[in-house]
Amino acid sequence: MASTANGSSSASRAAAVDKGVDFANYFCTYAFLYHQKEMLSDRVRMDAYYNAVFQNKHHFRGKVVLDVGTGSGILAIWCAQAGAKKVYAVEATKMSDHARELVKANNVDDIVEVIEGSMEEVILPEKVDVIISEWMGYFLLRESMFDSVICARDRWLKPDGIMYPSHARMWMAPIRSSLGDQKMNDLECAMNDWYNFVEVTETHYGVNMNVLTKPYHEEHEKYYLKTSLWNNLHPNQVIGTPAIIKEIDCLMATVDEIRDVTSKFSLSINMDRTRLSGFAGWFDVHFRGSMQNPAMHKIELTTAPSVDNTTHWGQQVFLLYPPPRVNEGDRLMISFLMTRSKENHRLMDVEFTYELQHSSGKRLPPVTSKFCIE
Amino acid sequence: MASTANGSSSASRAAAVDKGVDFANYFCTYAFLYHQKEMLSDRVRMDAYYNAVFQNKHHFRGKVVLDVGTGSGILAIWCAQAGAKKVYAVEATKMSDHARELVKANNVDDIVEVIEGSMEEVILPEKVDVIISEWMGYFLLRESMFDSVICARDRWLKPDGIMYPSHARMWMAPIRSSLGDQKMNDLECAMNDWYNFVEVTETHYGVNMNVLTKPYHEEHEKYYLKTSLWNNLHPNQVIGTPAIIKEIDCLMATVDEIRDVTSKFSLSINMDRTRLSGFAGWFDVHFRGSMQNPAMHKIELTTAPSVDNTTHWGQQVFLLYPPPRVNEGDRLMISFLMTRSKENHRLMDVEFTYELQHSSGKRLPPVTSKFCIE
Numbered sequence: 001m002a003s004t005a006n007g008s009s010s011a012s013r014a015a016a017v018d019k020g021v022d023f024a025n026y027f028c029t030y031a032f033l034y035h036q037k038e039m040l041s042d043r044v045r046m047d048a049y050y051n052a053v054f055q056n057k058h059h060f061r062g063k064v065v066l067d068v069g070t071g072s073g074i075l076a077i078w079c080a081q082a083g084a085k086k087v088y089a090v091e092a093t094k095m096s097d098h099a100r101e102l103v104k105a106n107n108v109d110d111i112v113e114v115i116e117g118s119m120e121e122v123i124l125p126e127k128v129d130v131i132i133s134e135w136m137g138y139f140l141l142r143e144s145m146f147d148s149v150i151c152a153r154d155r156w157l158k159p160d161g162i163m164y165p166s167h168a169r170m171w172m173a174p175i176r177s178s179l180g181d182q183k184m185n186d187l188e189c190a191m192n193d194w195y196n197f198v199e200v201t202e203t204h205y206g207v208n209m210n211v212l213t214k215p216y217h218e219e220h221e222k223y224y225l226k227t228s229l230w231n232n233l234h235p236n237q238v239i240g241t242p243a244i245i246k247e248i249d250c251l252m253a254t255v256d257e258i259r260d261v262t263s264k265f266s267l268s269i270n271m272d273r274t275r276l277s278g279f280a281g282w283f284d285v286h287f288r289g290s291m292q293n294p295a296m297h298k299i300e301l302t303t304a305p306s307v308d309n310t311t312h313w314g315q316q317v318f319l320l321y322p323p324p325r326v327n328e329g330d331r332l333m334i335s336f337l338m339t340r341s342k343e344n345h346r347l348m349d350v351e352f353t354y355e356l357q358h359s360s361g362k363r364l365p366p367v368t369s370k371f372c373i374e
Numbered sequence: 375m376a377s378t379a380n381g382s383s384s385a386s387r388a389a390a391v392d393k394g395v396d397f398a399n400y401f402c403t404y405a406f407l408y409h410q411k412e413m414l415s416d417r418v419r420m421d422a423y424y425n426a427v428f429q430n431k432h433h434f435r436g437k438v439v440l441d442v443g444t445g446s447g448i449l450a451i452w453c454a455q456a457g458a459k460k461v462y463a464v465e466a467t468k469m470s471d472h473a474r475e476l477v478k479a480n481n482v483d484d485i486v487e488v489i490e491g492s493m494e495e496v497i498l499p500e501k502v503d504v505i506i507s508e509w510m511g512y513f514l515l516r517e518s519m520f521d522s523v524i525c526a527r528d529r530w531l532k533p534d535g536i537m538y539p540s541h542a543r544m545w546m547a548p549i550r551s552s553l554g555d556q557k558m559n560d561l562e563c564a565m566n567d568w569y570n571f572v573e574v575t576e577t578h579y580g581v582n583m584n585v586l587t588k589p590y591h592e593e594h595e596k597y598y599l600k601t602s603l604w605n606n607l608h609p610n611q612v613i614g615t616p617a618i619i620k621e622i623d624c625l626m627a628t629v630d631e632i633r634d635v636t637s638k639f640s641l642s643i644n645m646d647r648t649r650l651s652g653f654a655g656w657f658d659v660h661f662r663g664s665m666q667n668p669a670m671h672k673i674e675l676t677t678a679p680s681v682d683n684t685t686h687w688g689q690q691v692f693l694l695y696p697p698p699r700v701n702e703g704d705r706l707m708i709s710f711l712m713t714r715s716k717e718n719h720r721l722m723d724v725e726f727t728y729e730l731q732h733s734s735g736k737r738l739p740p741v742t743s744k745f746c747i748e
Binding site for chain 1 (some may be wrong): 568581
């Protein structure tokens with residue numbers, strides 16, 4: 001990573017990530033129109049940002065805006081259409097070429113300047129009034145793109161500037177789901193297949209593979225049961241009160257505050273005679289402006305389980321197997337810890353410890369489960 | 375990349391590839407037991423190497439062997455069981471830890487030494503009599519792993535040493551297939567979906583995406599029609615005489631000789647009233663030993679279209695759309711060029727030019743098609 005304007009800690013920490021590796025592991029998917037279209041086709045996402053901008057034109061009229069990770073350029077174009085004086089639209093991949101074409105074809109090229117580069121490296125001609133960005137990954141923080149938004153804010157936002165979105169929250173809830181049974185079945189099939197393979201390899205090829213049974217099982221258990229799953233849950237799969245596990249003020253948050261997410265919370269099961277198949281994680285973001293410069297119309301974008309308003313984010317599902325029986329009135333005391341993977345700061349490691357207290361008062365010993373968000 | 379013993383051109387060219395990027399793009403899949411098992415479950419592959427070694431024990435008895443890219447360690451173990459005095463088993467990924475366990479569990483740890491590292495970097499205590507490796511990718515050269523085998527040979531093979539396999543050939547044949555129609559249909563669906571998307575985005579969000587129609591189409595055409603496909607073809611899909619387009623003597627080949635593959639060849643269509651849906655590429659390798667030290671039992675491993683002896687390599691299919699009509703006796707004059715992708719030396723760019731001459735004598739103008747092997 002090249003030099004930064006002020007050596008802020010977020011930028012210098014980002015400097016430790018090899019740029020080429022980061023591209024190969026992360027950025028490259030965003031260079032595909034296929035991927036951009038997926039996000040642009042997410043009506044809930046589009047409506048939220050569209051309404052946030054156009055129902056709050058006072059925030060944009062005559063103002064200077066920075067769009068972090070502009071992708072196709074859509075947010076930048078909207079800001080220009082809403083009356084911005086100038087929009088800097090920064091995009092790390094070659095998608096910036098397409099953004100430039102789209103800006104021109106929509107006649108806002110006098111306002112929107114598309115810049116190819118990373119937020120940690122680009123130099124803007126001036127500070128900005130508004131930073132807009134769609135940075136949220138699965139369960140909010142996967143991809144760790146908010147680091148780049150923080151970097152942009154610390155470098156380029158005027159002291160009285162505002163963030164779009166202004167706030168973000170992470171939610172968790174206990175769920176019921178058949179996914180655990182499916183994945184356990186897949187794991188058993190994989191192991192049966194493995195045992196056949198061990199036998200064939202010994203019989204036909206004179207090599208005993210048994211010493212690899214344990215690591216093979218671990219690898220597959222991690223893949224099937226210990227890696228969070230993408231799912232679009234039905235609201236009736238939520239079997240207890242959702243809890244907020246993290247709240248972020250986008251104007252104030254530091255990378256240190258979001259690097260580890262820890263939360264201790266309790267909730268009640270509100271469905272009788274069911275199974276705690278696992279936990280679901282999702283997020284919402286809010287467009288409220290700032291205290292001194294609030295939005296006129298406060299918009300919310302939620303990715304909670306929904307029938308009609310699903311998003312491409314879905315929810316992240318953390319399976320518990322075997323799923324304990326639970327009843328209405330049972331209490332769950334949960335300890336949650338999410339940290340960044342050592343191998344890849346854009347992926348996460350999660351550790352849950354939960355204690356189930358039956359409505360009878362009987363308390364089961366705590367159970368700890370670890371997961372990867374990949 | 376660290377220093378090499380003799381600054382050979384293959385090692386210094388490899389030095390230009392960023393190690394971390396190469397791992398993220400390439401090596402990482404080989405660290406998974408899932409992937410190793412896939413290859414170990416390929417009976418045709420396993421039988422060929424097993425027979426090559428055990429039916430030619432004279433090549434291994436009392437000898438020093440190097441296994442390039444040992445993976446699980448299977449080839450190294452076989453060489454030890456066939457009587458090798460010493461086997462160096464080099465593996466770039468953490469799979470080497472599993473290989474070490476497997477070697478020990480099979481009681482050949484006094485003979486097999488597993489070394490974690492890349493062939494371009496490791497220092498062996500001595501030169502070797504035999505280099506064994508399973509380095510072949512799709513259509514032989516995808517993955518460019520043979521570069522590492524050449525590097526190993528130039529650095530570590532004794533002057534009278536031998537290679538396992540000793541020879542390799544690339545083949546091409548004209549084929550008929552329904553894949554082209556399927557992919558064209560997929561492309562048309564993708565474009566219909568795109569046109570709907572353009573309309574919605576204009577109507578609901580005030581942004582005209584039409585300027586991106588052409589690049590969106592190009593991206594999808596490349597994905598559906600211009601990227602070679604993996605397939606297990608039935609022999610009756612081959613509609614003309616297969617041609618050898620490249621022959622490699624593993625003892626003599628240089629990286630320069632394999633970096634570009636060019637071939638001009640002709641072949642006849644041997645099926646009447648059919649369509650030239652495209653071309654299939656595959657390979658075979660041979661275990662013949664050397665001229666001075668030949669194999670007693672020459673073994674062949676082929677990945678040609680087959681009913682009973684399919685391999686995990688399948689064939690690579692290059693689609694022509696629309697597929698021209700052809701008849702028995704028609705001639706194809708083909709010019710083939712395969713080069714390494716600039717973005718990733720382990721992937722390939724292919725250019726075909728073919729001229730169809732009907733059995734009547736009528737000659738159609740040459741048609742050029744480009745493809746990516748990803």
